[in-house]
Amino acid sequence: MSKATVYDAVPVFGRLRDTVLYDDVWNQPELNKRDRSLVTCAVLAALGKNAELEHHMKLAVENGVAVDELRGLVVQVAFYAGWPCGVNAAKSGMALFEANPPKV
Amino acid sequence: MSKATVYDAVPVFGRLRDTVLYDDVWNQPELNKRDRSLVTCAVLAALGKNAELEHHMKLAVENGVAVDELRGLVVQVAFYAGWPCGVNAAKSGMALFEANPPKV
Amino acid sequence: MSKATVYDAVPVFGRLRDTVLYDDVWNQPELNKRDRSLVTCAVLAALGKNAELEHHMKLAVENGVAVDELRGLVVQVAFYAGWPCGVNAAKSGMALFEANPPKV
Amino acid sequence: MSKATVYDAVPVFGRLRDTVLYDDVWNQPELNKRDRSLVTCAVLAALGKNAELEHHMKLAVENGVAVDELRGLVVQVAFYAGWPCGVNAAKSGMALFEANPPKV
Amino acid sequence: MSKATVYDAVPVFGRLRDTVLYDDVWNQPELNKRDRSLVTCAVLAALGKNAELEHHMKLAVENGVAVDELRGLVVQVAFYAGWPCGVNAAKSGMALFEANPPKV
Amino acid sequence: MSKATVYDAVPVFGRLRDTVLYDDVWNQPELNKRDRSLVTCAVLAALGKNAELEHHMKLAVENGVAVDELRGLVVQVAFYAGWPCGVNAAKSGMALFEANPPKV
Numbered sequence: 001m002s003k004a005t006v007y008d009a010v011p012v013f014g015r016l017r018d019t020v021l022y023d024d025v026w027n028q029p030e031l032n033k034r035d036r037s038l039v040t041c042a043v044l045a046a047l048g049k050n051a052e053l054e055h056h057m058k059l060a061v062e063n064g065v066a067v068d069e070l071r072g073l074v075v076q077v078a079f080y081a082g083w084p085c086g087v088n089a090a091k092s093g094m095a096l097f098e099a100n101p102p103k104v
Numbered sequence: 105m106s107k108a109t110v111y112d113a114v115p116v117f118g119r120l121r122d123t124v125l126y127d128d129v130w131n132q133p134e135l136n137k138r139d140r141s142l143v144t145c146a147v148l149a150a151l152g153k154n155a156e157l158e159h160h161m162k163l164a165v166e167n168g169v170a171v172d173e174l175r176g177l178v179v180q181v182a183f184y185a186g187w188p189c190g191v192n193a194a195k196s197g198m199a200l201f202e203a204n205p206p207k208v
Numbered sequence: 209m210s211k212a213t214v215y216d217a218v219p220v221f222g223r224l225r226d227t228v229l230y231d232d233v234w235n236q237p238e239l240n241k242r243d244r245s246l247v248t249c250a251v252l253a254a255l256g257k258n259a260e261l262e263h264h265m266k267l268a269v270e271n272g273v274a275v276d277e278l279r280g281l282v283v284q285v286a287f288y289a290g291w292p293c294g295v296n297a298a299k300s301g302m303a304l305f306e307a308n309p310p311k312v
Numbered sequence: 313m314s315k316a317t318v319y320d321a322v323p324v325f326g327r328l329r330d331t332v333l334y335d336d337v338w339n340q341p342e343l344n345k346r347d348r349s350l351v352t353c354a355v356l357a358a359l360g361k362n363a364e365l366e367h368h369m370k371l372a373v374e375n376g377v378a379v380d381e382l383r384g385l386v387v388q389v390a391f392y393a394g395w396p397c398g399v400n401a402a403k404s405g406m407a408l409f410e411a412n413p414p415k416v
Numbered sequence: 417m418s419k420a421t422v423y424d425a426v427p428v429f430g431r432l433r434d435t436v437l438y439d440d441v442w443n444q445p446e447l448n449k450r451d452r453s454l455v456t457c458a459v460l461a462a463l464g465k466n467a468e469l470e471h472h473m474k475l476a477v478e479n480g481v482a483v484d485e486l487r488g489l490v491v492q493v494a495f496y497a498g499w500p501c502g503v504n505a506a507k508s509g510m511a512l513f514e515a516n517p518p519k520v
Numbered sequence: 521m522s523k524a525t526v527y528d529a530v531p532v533f534g535r536l537r538d539t540v541l542y543d544d545v546w547n548q549p550e551l552n553k554r555d556r557s558l559v560t561c562a563v564l565a566a567l568g569k570n571a572e573l574e575h576h577m578k579l580a581v582e583n584g585v586a587v588d589e590l591r592g593l594v595v596q597v598a599f600y601a602g603w604p605c606g607v608n609a610a611k612s613g614m615a616l617f618e619a620n621p622p623k624v
Binding site: 229233236237238239243244246247248250251252253254255276277279280281283284285287288289310312 | 333337340341342343347348350351352354355356357358359380381383384385387388389391392393414416
């Protein structure tokens with residue numbers, strides 16, 4: 001099931017995603033997109049939202065986060081949100097990690 | 105009660121904080137300290153750990169995060185972890201916010 | 209694996225479900241069944257218990273909650289528990305949403 | 313510290329509360345205000361946001377939720393989100409409960 | 417505000433605590449009281465229910481859990497539920513820890 | 521995907537698991553391995569980490585926890601962390617429960 005379908009099924013939700021979350025919140029000047037991605041991935045990892053995290057890790061790389069920085073995020077999350085959150089964050093990033101071996 | 109007292113009361117916990125969390129995890133090269141602070145603040149805000157967040161927001165500023173970036177983090181967290189997490193994150197940052205009016 | 213099997217596997221759990229949760233708590237007069245369903249769906253959505261939410265959304269409709277009211281619940285939850293909880297609540301309700309287009 | 317101060321401290325957050333959360337989300341037709349209050353209280357209780365819950369329980373009564381219905385919500389939450397969430401929800405409602413003895 | 421007052425304010429909640437939680441669940445033979453205390457403290461620590469944890473740590477000692485075992489629980493929780501849960505669990509046990517220096 | 525693969529993908533995470541979590545934390549004398557298993561299962565059940573719980577329930581049995589004790593843990597968790605956490609903990613233990621009928 002695509003997210004588009006979900007937003008189609010609840011039209012108010014889709015409208016708020018388009019006009020508020022994507023066109024407003026993500027574009028505010030206080031925090032750039034690269035850092036919003038880092039914050040969003042950290043939140044999703046801490047809350048165990050693994051499917052959303054997988055999506056946002058890919059978006060984070062598009063927004064300028066290095067794959068090794070996501071490796072660092074996995075470990076930092078493991079200590080501050082608990083080991084299983086780190087394990088699941090690592091699983092969400094597996095496609096990225098396998099395509100990009102560690103450089104540091 | 106100071107955190108030092110807590111770690112004194114559970115010596116193994118204090119040892120692991122000093123040797124693993126502070127001297128090892130925070131110093132790994134995958135993610136720099138400024139970004140570790142950003143990730144840590146996002147995790148603490150998402151999990152509602154408000155006292156720890158207040159401490160780590162101050163540490164984040166020492167590590168190079170701008171106070172306006174913490175304002176951006178508050179809003180990003182409000183949308184991804186829920187409005188009350190945003191409200192409480194803002195409360196944890198009030199001393200910083202009052203001393204540093206918005207620049208953007 | 210059916211829930212019946214789970215309660216069979218832990219007999220005390222099954223007994224408490226039957227005699228306490230279903231025959232006592234759900235029948236107390238303070239809150240009617242339609243509202244207990246609304247509360248239960250909100251709790252399950254906030255805690256990310258998606259499989260249980262899918263079951264309770266269907267039960268909510270049997271108890272008198274309109275499918276459009278569940279659409280409203282999805283959006284309300286997204287703001288108070290975080291966007292991914294809204295997305296997952298919408299996924300749990302997809303069968304209901306697809307069979308019942310918006311009326312308002 | 314008042315919430316007004318918090319929203320003053322992070323102006324984008326205050327703008328989004330006024331224009332999106334209060335003037336848009338809460339006014340959507342899918343779910344009436346009385347039911348949005350019930351859903352919001354259930355979410356806040358499940359997430360342990362006790363100060364926000366105390367505020368929203370009072371608002372729920374203004375929106376037409378009976379105090380006895382909040383008693384029912386406390387018990388329903390205790391079973392679906394865990395006993396401590398029920399205890400803390402009851403604490404958040406103490407002023408209302410003491411001023412309004414049970415009628416059912 | 418005492419917990420007794422909370423249960424007085426929501427009489428159904430008080431009845432269920434007395435007849436189900438205390439007189440039934442805690443007395444089931446599958447798990448003895450010492451181990452139920454250990455499990456309960458672990459759950460409360462993981463969920464950040466610090467006031468309830470402080471109460472249940474004292475009850476755990478009455479049920480035969482050693483204070484040093486609670487020290488071990490703090491560290492185990494810190495790794496599996498995240499560092500701040502360990503810190504707050506240690507705070508909940510401070511009175512016990514200060515009155516009972518480590519023996520191992 | 522095996523956990524080994526995950527730790528391979530984030531080498532620092534694998535190193536910390538081997539040297540800190542397994543070779544240090546789990547071997548500390550304050551809490552024996554049987555009780556660490558009980559605490560870990562309770563934490564994982566409360567946090568809804570079902571795949572990890574399935575693994576740790578099997579490890580708990582190896583460390584001396586009886587399968588009936590895990591049945592007791594399921595019910596205790598259901599009351600303190602909420603009914604869906606109990607249901608999911610029971611699901612995580614189904615293979616053990618089916619192979620070991622209740623003895624008490």
